[in-house]
Amino acid sequence: MSEHVRSQEEIAARVKALESILIDKGIMTTAAVDRLVEIYENEVGPQLGAKVVARAWKDPSFKERLIEDATKACAEFGISGLQGEDMVVVENTADVHNVIVCTLCSCYPWPVLGLPPNWYKEPAYRARIVKEPRRVLREDFGYDVPDSVEVRVWDSSSEMRYWVLPAPPEGTEGLSEDELASLVTRDSMIGVGPAASPVS
Amino acid sequence: MSTGLRPDATELGDARRRVEALVAGLPGGRPGEQAFNEPWEIRAFAMAVAAYNNGQYEWSEFQLSLIESIRQWEQGGRDPDAEPWSYYEHWLTALETVLAGSGLLSESMLDERTKEVLATPRDASHQHAHRDPVAVDPPVR
Numbered sequence: 001m002s003e004h005v006r007s008q009e010e011i012a013a014r015v016k017a018l019e020s021i022l023i024d025k026g027i028m029t030t031a032a033v034d035r036l037v038e039i040y041e042n043e044v045g046p047q048l049g050a051k052v053v054a055r056a057w058k059d060p061s062f063k064e065r066l067i068e069d070a071t072k073a074c075a076e077f078g079i080s081g082l083q084g085e086d087m088v089v090v091e092n093t094a095d096v097h098n099v100i101v102c103t104l105c106s107c108y109p110w111p112v113l114g115l116p117p118n119w120y121k122e123p124a125y126r127a128r129i130v131k132e133p134r135r136v137l138r139e140d141f142g143y144d145v146p147d148s149v150e151v152r153v154w155d156s157s158s159e160m161r162y163w164v165l166p167a168p169p170e171g172t173e174g175l176s177e178d179e180l181a182s183l184v185t186r187d188s189m190i191g192v193g194p195a196a197s198p199v200s
Numbered sequence: 201m202s203t204g205l206r207p208d209a210t211e212l213g214d215a216r217r218r219v220e221a222l223v224a225g226l227p228g229g230r231p232g233e234q235a236f237n238e239p240w241e242i243r244a245f246a247m248a249v250a251a252y253n254n255g256q257y258e259w260s261e262f263q264l265s266l267i268e269s270i271r272q273w274e275q276g277g278r279d280p281d282a283e284p285w286s287y288y289e290h291w292l293t294a295l296e297t298v299l300a301g302s303g304l305l306s307e308s309m310l311d312e313r314t315k316e317v318l319a320t321p322r323d324a325s326h327q328h329a330h331r332d333p334v335a336v337d338p339p340v341r
Contacts, residue, residue, distance in 0.1 A: 008238055010314075010318070011238075011240055011292070012240040013314050013317040014292065014310065014314045014317075015240040015243050015244050016243075016317050017314040017316070018247065018295070018305075018313075019243065019247055020313060020317075021305060021309065021310065021313055022251065022299075025304065027250075027254055027304070028247065028251060032250045032254075033243065034246075035215065036215070036246035036250060037242050037243065038212065039212055039215050040216075040242055041242070043235060043236055044236040044239060044241070044242050098333075101334070103334065107326075130334055131335075148341060150337065150339045152333040152335070152336050152337075153336070154330070156330075157326050157329060158327050159328060160329035160330065160331075
Protein backbone atom coordinates (compact mmCIF):
# COMPACT_ATOMS: atom_id res chain seq x y z
CA MET A 1 0.00 0.00 0.00
CA SER A 2 1.80 3.10 -1.21
CA GLU A 3 1.85 6.40 0.61
CA HIS A 4 0.96 8.38 -2.46
CA VAL A 5 -2.55 9.80 -2.24
CA ARG A 6 -4.41 8.54 -5.25
CA SER A 7 -6.81 10.48 -7.44
CA GLN A 8 -10.29 9.18 -8.17
CA GLU A 9 -9.12 8.36 -11.68
CA GLU A 10 -6.22 6.28 -10.37
CA ILE A 11 -8.45 4.38 -7.99
CA ALA A 12 -11.05 3.78 -10.69
CA ALA A 13 -8.29 2.42 -12.94
CA ARG A 14 -7.09 0.12 -10.15
CA VAL A 15 -10.60 -1.23 -9.59
CA LYS A 16 -10.98 -1.82 -13.31
CA ALA A 17 -7.58 -3.54 -13.41
CA LEU A 18 -8.50 -5.73 -10.45
CA GLU A 19 -11.76 -6.73 -12.04
CA SER A 20 -10.02 -7.64 -15.31
CA ILE A 21 -7.46 -9.81 -13.48
CA LEU A 22 -10.17 -11.61 -11.51
CA ILE A 23 -12.20 -12.22 -14.65
CA ASP A 24 -9.09 -13.51 -16.48
CA LYS A 25 -8.52 -15.93 -13.61
CA GLY A 26 -12.11 -17.11 -13.75
CA ILE A 27 -12.86 -15.90 -10.22
CA MET A 28 -15.90 -13.96 -11.32
CA THR A 29 -17.78 -12.86 -14.39
CA THR A 30 -18.71 -9.36 -15.43
CA ALA A 31 -22.34 -10.48 -15.35
CA ALA A 32 -22.08 -11.56 -11.70
CA VAL A 33 -20.64 -8.19 -10.70
CA ASP A 34 -23.25 -6.37 -12.81
CA ARG A 35 -26.05 -8.21 -11.01
CA LEU A 36 -24.76 -7.09 -7.64
CA VAL A 37 -24.25 -3.54 -8.84
CA GLU A 38 -27.84 -3.54 -10.07
CA ILE A 39 -29.10 -3.83 -6.50
CA TYR A 40 -27.65 -0.48 -5.58
CA GLU A 41 -27.50 1.26 -8.92
CA ASN A 42 -30.18 3.70 -7.84
CA GLU A 43 -27.99 4.88 -5.00
CA VAL A 44 -24.83 5.86 -6.82
CA GLY A 45 -24.04 9.44 -7.58
CA PRO A 46 -25.79 12.71 -6.83
CA GLN A 47 -28.81 11.94 -8.99
CA LEU A 48 -29.98 15.47 -9.16
CA GLY A 49 -31.75 14.98 -12.50
CA ALA A 50 -35.25 14.98 -11.00
CA LYS A 51 -34.55 18.26 -9.18
CA VAL A 52 -33.19 19.83 -12.36
CA VAL A 53 -36.28 18.77 -14.31
CA ALA A 54 -38.62 20.09 -11.61
CA ARG A 55 -36.83 23.45 -11.70
CA ALA A 56 -37.11 23.53 -15.48
CA TRP A 57 -40.87 22.86 -15.27
CA LYS A 58 -41.38 25.69 -12.80
CA ASP A 59 -38.93 28.25 -14.13
CA PRO A 60 -39.01 28.99 -17.87
CA SER A 61 -35.77 30.98 -17.82
CA PHE A 62 -33.96 28.11 -16.10
CA LYS A 63 -35.39 25.76 -18.71
CA GLU A 64 -33.93 28.00 -21.42
CA ARG A 65 -30.52 27.92 -19.75
CA LEU A 66 -30.75 24.16 -19.39
CA ILE A 67 -31.46 23.64 -23.08
CA GLU A 68 -28.85 26.20 -24.07
CA ASP A 69 -26.03 24.72 -21.95
CA ALA A 70 -26.97 21.84 -19.68
CA THR A 71 -23.51 21.48 -18.13
CA LYS A 72 -23.55 25.10 -17.03
CA ALA A 73 -27.17 24.96 -15.84
CA CYS A 74 -26.50 21.80 -13.81
CA ALA A 75 -23.57 23.58 -12.17
CA GLU A 76 -26.24 25.78 -10.53
CA PHE A 77 -27.12 22.61 -8.59
CA GLY A 78 -23.54 22.16 -7.46
CA ILE A 79 -22.48 19.59 -10.01
CA SER A 80 -18.95 20.41 -10.97
CA GLY A 81 -15.86 18.76 -12.39
CA LEU A 82 -17.41 16.82 -15.23
CA GLN A 83 -13.92 16.58 -16.74
CA GLY A 84 -14.79 17.64 -20.23
CA GLU A 85 -17.90 15.53 -20.46
CA ASP A 86 -20.56 17.87 -21.64
CA MET A 87 -24.22 17.19 -21.17
CA VAL A 88 -26.99 18.14 -23.53
CA VAL A 89 -30.62 18.06 -22.53
CA VAL A 90 -33.20 17.33 -25.22
CA GLU A 91 -36.73 18.47 -24.56
CA ASN A 92 -39.83 16.35 -25.13
CA THR A 93 -42.72 18.30 -26.61
CA ALA A 94 -46.12 17.56 -28.09
CA ASP A 95 -44.40 16.93 -31.44
CA VAL A 96 -41.10 15.33 -30.50
CA HIS A 97 -40.19 12.47 -28.20
CA ASN A 98 -36.52 11.92 -27.44
CA VAL A 99 -34.75 8.80 -26.23
CA ILE A 100 -31.07 8.27 -25.44
CA VAL A 101 -28.58 5.46 -25.95
CA CYS A 102 -24.86 4.87 -26.12
CA THR A 103 -24.45 2.65 -29.14
CA LEU A 104 -20.79 1.83 -28.44
CA CYS A 105 -20.80 1.21 -24.71
CA SER A 106 -22.77 2.78 -21.89
CA CYS A 107 -22.01 6.50 -21.74
CA TYR A 108 -24.54 8.05 -19.44
CA PRO A 109 -24.78 11.35 -17.57
CA TRP A 110 -24.18 9.63 -14.25
CA PRO A 111 -23.54 12.71 -12.07
CA VAL A 112 -27.10 13.72 -12.81
CA LEU A 113 -28.86 10.37 -13.23
CA GLY A 114 -26.76 7.97 -11.14
CA LEU A 115 -25.64 4.66 -12.64
CA PRO A 116 -27.15 3.42 -15.86
CA PRO A 117 -29.52 0.47 -15.53
CA ASN A 118 -28.10 -2.81 -16.82
CA TRP A 119 -30.49 -2.99 -19.73
CA TYR A 120 -29.11 0.32 -21.01
CA LYS A 121 -25.71 -1.36 -21.36
CA GLU A 122 -27.01 -4.47 -23.14
CA PRO A 123 -26.39 -4.90 -26.89
CA ALA A 124 -30.11 -5.68 -27.33
CA TYR A 125 -31.19 -2.23 -26.21
CA ARG A 126 -28.32 -0.37 -27.86
CA ALA A 127 -28.93 -1.83 -31.31
CA ARG A 128 -32.71 -2.08 -31.32
CA ILE A 129 -33.52 1.38 -29.99
CA VAL A 130 -31.74 2.82 -33.04
CA LYS A 131 -33.32 0.44 -35.56
CA GLU A 132 -36.89 0.39 -34.32
CA PRO A 133 -37.33 2.89 -31.49
CA ARG A 134 -41.11 3.01 -31.49
CA ARG A 135 -41.40 -0.75 -31.29
CA VAL A 136 -38.85 -1.11 -28.47
CA LEU A 137 -40.63 1.62 -26.49
CA ARG A 138 -43.99 -0.08 -26.96
CA GLU A 139 -42.96 -3.73 -26.51
CA ASP A 140 -40.18 -3.50 -23.93
CA PHE A 141 -41.26 -0.47 -21.97
CA GLY A 142 -45.03 -0.42 -22.47
CA TYR A 143 -44.75 3.12 -23.73
CA ASP A 144 -46.84 3.91 -26.78
CA VAL A 145 -45.64 7.05 -28.51
CA PRO A 146 -48.40 8.34 -30.82
CA ASP A 147 -47.66 8.11 -34.55
CA SER A 148 -48.12 11.86 -34.84
CA VAL A 149 -45.07 12.40 -32.65
CA GLU A 150 -41.55 12.25 -34.07
CA VAL A 151 -39.10 10.01 -32.21
CA ARG A 152 -35.45 11.09 -32.08
CA VAL A 153 -32.71 8.82 -30.78
CA TRP A 154 -29.55 10.49 -29.46
CA ASP A 155 -26.23 8.71 -29.22
CA SER A 156 -24.10 9.63 -26.22
CA SER A 157 -20.33 9.49 -26.44
CA SER A 158 -17.64 10.07 -23.87
CA GLU A 159 -17.56 13.73 -24.92
CA MET A 160 -21.24 14.48 -25.00
CA ARG A 161 -23.94 12.80 -22.94
CA TYR A 162 -27.58 13.35 -23.62
CA TRP A 163 -30.53 13.13 -21.31
CA VAL A 164 -34.18 13.90 -21.73
CA LEU A 165 -36.28 16.67 -20.27
CA PRO A 166 -39.63 14.87 -20.08
CA ALA A 167 -42.87 16.77 -20.65
CA PRO A 168 -44.68 17.81 -17.46
CA PRO A 169 -47.68 15.52 -16.92
CA GLU A 170 -51.24 16.82 -16.92
CA GLY A 171 -52.49 18.44 -13.73
CA THR A 172 -49.10 19.47 -12.32
CA GLU A 173 -49.44 23.21 -12.68
CA GLY A 174 -49.95 23.99 -9.01
CA LEU A 175 -47.36 21.65 -7.52
CA SER A 176 -44.20 22.68 -5.68
CA GLU A 177 -40.72 21.88 -7.00
CA ASP A 178 -40.33 19.05 -4.47
CA GLU A 179 -43.65 17.55 -5.47
CA LEU A 180 -42.70 17.82 -9.13
CA ALA A 181 -39.28 16.23 -8.54
CA SER A 182 -40.97 13.17 -7.03
CA LEU A 183 -42.79 12.60 -10.34
CA VAL A 184 -39.61 12.55 -12.43
CA THR A 185 -38.46 8.97 -12.96
CA ARG A 186 -35.07 7.86 -14.19
CA ASP A 187 -36.76 6.14 -17.13
CA SER A 188 -38.41 9.40 -18.17
CA MET A 189 -34.96 11.06 -18.30
CA ILE A 190 -33.70 8.28 -20.55
CA GLY A 191 -36.84 8.63 -22.63
CA VAL A 192 -38.27 5.14 -22.25
CA GLY A 193 -41.27 6.28 -20.26
CA PRO A 194 -43.23 9.37 -19.27
CA ALA A 195 -42.89 11.22 -15.99
CA ALA A 196 -45.34 9.95 -13.39
CA SER A 197 -48.76 11.50 -13.05
CA PRO A 198 -49.69 13.12 -9.77
CA VAL A 199 -51.94 10.96 -7.60
CA SER A 200 -55.09 13.01 -7.29
CA MET B 201 -42.44 -6.72 -19.00
CA SER B 202 -41.90 -10.07 -20.67
CA THR B 203 -38.89 -9.49 -22.88
CA GLY B 204 -36.29 -9.78 -20.15
CA LEU B 205 -34.64 -6.45 -20.84
CA ARG B 206 -35.46 -5.38 -17.30
CA PRO B 207 -34.79 -7.15 -14.01
CA ASP B 208 -37.51 -8.65 -11.93
CA ALA B 209 -38.21 -6.45 -8.90
CA THR B 210 -38.73 -9.41 -6.56
CA GLU B 211 -35.41 -10.96 -7.55
CA LEU B 212 -33.66 -7.66 -6.90
CA GLY B 213 -35.33 -7.34 -3.49
CA ASP B 214 -34.21 -10.87 -2.52
CA ALA B 215 -30.68 -10.25 -3.77
CA ARG B 216 -30.51 -7.05 -1.80
CA ARG B 217 -31.58 -8.74 1.42
CA ARG B 218 -28.93 -11.43 0.97
CA VAL B 219 -26.20 -8.84 0.43
CA GLU B 220 -27.32 -6.74 3.35
CA ALA B 221 -27.35 -9.74 5.68
CA LEU B 222 -23.75 -10.30 4.63
CA VAL B 223 -22.50 -6.77 5.22
CA ALA B 224 -24.52 -6.11 8.36
CA GLY B 225 -21.64 -7.00 10.67
CA LEU B 226 -19.03 -4.85 9.00
CA PRO B 227 -17.71 -1.50 10.26
CA GLY B 228 -19.74 1.07 8.40
CA GLY B 229 -22.67 -1.30 8.27
CA ARG B 230 -25.05 -1.50 5.37
CA PRO B 231 -24.01 0.06 2.10
CA GLY B 232 -26.64 2.74 2.44
CA GLU B 233 -24.79 4.08 5.48
CA GLN B 234 -21.66 4.53 3.43
CA ALA B 235 -23.19 5.89 0.29
CA PHE B 236 -21.58 5.28 -3.07
CA ASN B 237 -20.28 8.51 -4.54
CA GLU B 238 -18.37 7.14 -7.49
CA PRO B 239 -19.01 4.27 -9.89
CA TRP B 240 -15.74 2.55 -8.86
CA GLU B 241 -17.02 2.30 -5.28
CA ILE B 242 -20.04 0.20 -6.22
CA ARG B 243 -17.81 -1.87 -8.49
CA ALA B 244 -15.30 -2.58 -5.68
CA PHE B 245 -18.15 -3.38 -3.33
CA ALA B 246 -19.74 -5.79 -5.80
CA MET B 247 -16.41 -7.51 -6.54
CA ALA B 248 -15.81 -8.28 -2.88
CA VAL B 249 -19.24 -9.88 -2.63
CA ALA B 250 -18.83 -11.73 -5.95
CA ALA B 251 -15.44 -13.13 -4.91
CA TYR B 252 -16.95 -14.28 -1.63
CA ASN B 253 -19.90 -15.85 -3.47
CA ASN B 254 -17.32 -17.65 -5.56
CA GLY B 255 -15.73 -19.13 -2.45
CA GLN B 256 -12.47 -17.17 -2.61
CA TYR B 257 -12.49 -16.44 1.12
CA GLU B 258 -14.59 -16.62 4.22
CA TRP B 259 -16.54 -13.45 4.84
CA SER B 260 -14.87 -13.17 8.26
CA GLU B 261 -11.48 -12.97 6.53
CA PHE B 262 -12.65 -10.01 4.49
CA GLN B 263 -14.21 -8.44 7.57
CA LEU B 264 -10.94 -8.67 9.51
CA SER B 265 -9.00 -7.24 6.57
CA LEU B 266 -11.40 -4.28 6.37
CA ILE B 267 -11.18 -3.63 10.10
CA GLU B 268 -7.38 -3.76 9.87
CA SER B 269 -7.22 -1.32 6.96
CA ILE B 270 -9.42 1.18 8.80
CA ARG B 271 -7.42 0.71 12.00
CA GLN B 272 -4.14 1.42 10.21
CA TRP B 273 -5.58 4.54 8.64
CA GLU B 274 -6.85 5.80 12.00
CA GLN B 275 -3.53 5.20 13.68
CA GLY B 276 -1.45 6.61 10.86
CA GLY B 277 -1.77 10.22 11.96
CA ARG B 278 -2.77 11.27 8.51
CA ASP B 279 -3.71 14.78 7.55
CA PRO B 280 -7.48 14.59 6.98
CA ASP B 281 -7.32 17.39 4.42
CA ALA B 282 -4.70 15.66 2.30
CA GLU B 283 -6.18 12.18 2.75
CA PRO B 284 -9.91 12.40 3.37
CA TRP B 285 -11.86 9.43 4.64
CA SER B 286 -12.81 7.12 1.83
CA TYR B 287 -14.62 4.06 3.06
CA TYR B 288 -14.44 2.24 -0.22
CA GLU B 289 -10.70 2.78 -0.53
CA HIS B 290 -10.43 0.66 2.61
CA TRP B 291 -12.80 -1.81 1.05
CA LEU B 292 -10.53 -2.04 -2.00
CA THR B 293 -7.41 -2.40 0.17
CA ALA B 294 -9.12 -5.13 2.19
CA LEU B 295 -10.07 -6.99 -0.97
CA GLU B 296 -6.56 -6.73 -2.43
CA THR B 297 -5.03 -7.91 0.85
CA VAL B 298 -7.28 -10.94 1.19
CA LEU B 299 -6.74 -11.98 -2.43
CA ALA B 300 -2.97 -11.46 -2.17
CA GLY B 301 -3.01 -13.52 1.02
CA SER B 302 -4.43 -16.49 -0.85
CA GLY B 303 -1.80 -16.10 -3.56
CA LEU B 304 -4.32 -15.15 -6.19
CA LEU B 305 -2.96 -11.70 -6.78
CA SER B 306 0.29 -9.80 -6.33
CA GLU B 307 0.63 -6.08 -5.91
CA SER B 308 3.04 -5.86 -8.83
CA MET B 309 0.56 -7.66 -11.10
CA LEU B 310 -2.12 -5.22 -10.10
CA ASP B 311 0.19 -2.20 -10.43
CA GLU B 312 1.11 -3.34 -13.95
CA ARG B 313 -2.48 -3.81 -15.03
CA THR B 314 -3.47 -0.48 -13.50
CA LYS B 315 -0.77 1.28 -15.51
CA GLU B 316 -2.14 -0.37 -18.66
CA VAL B 317 -5.65 0.84 -17.90
CA LEU B 318 -4.46 4.40 -17.31
CA ALA B 319 -2.43 4.35 -20.51
CA THR B 320 -5.24 3.09 -22.73
CA PRO B 321 -6.47 5.92 -24.90
CA ARG B 322 -10.19 6.39 -25.08
CA ASP B 323 -11.70 5.01 -28.24
CA ALA B 324 -10.91 7.69 -30.83
CA SER B 325 -14.27 7.66 -32.60
CA HIS B 326 -16.22 7.32 -29.40
CA GLN B 327 -14.88 10.57 -28.11
CA HIS B 328 -16.61 12.61 -30.73
CA ALA B 329 -19.80 14.37 -29.86
CA HIS B 330 -22.78 13.43 -32.00
CA ARG B 331 -24.64 16.65 -32.50
CA ASP B 332 -27.52 15.25 -34.51
CA PRO B 333 -29.82 12.38 -33.58
CA VAL B 334 -28.47 8.96 -34.57
CA ALA B 335 -31.96 7.97 -35.72
CA VAL B 336 -35.22 9.76 -36.43
CA ASP B 337 -38.58 8.08 -36.77
CA PRO B 338 -40.71 10.77 -38.42
CA PRO B 339 -44.32 11.42 -37.50
CA VAL B 340 -47.19 10.06 -39.53
CA ARG B 341 -49.64 12.87 -39.97
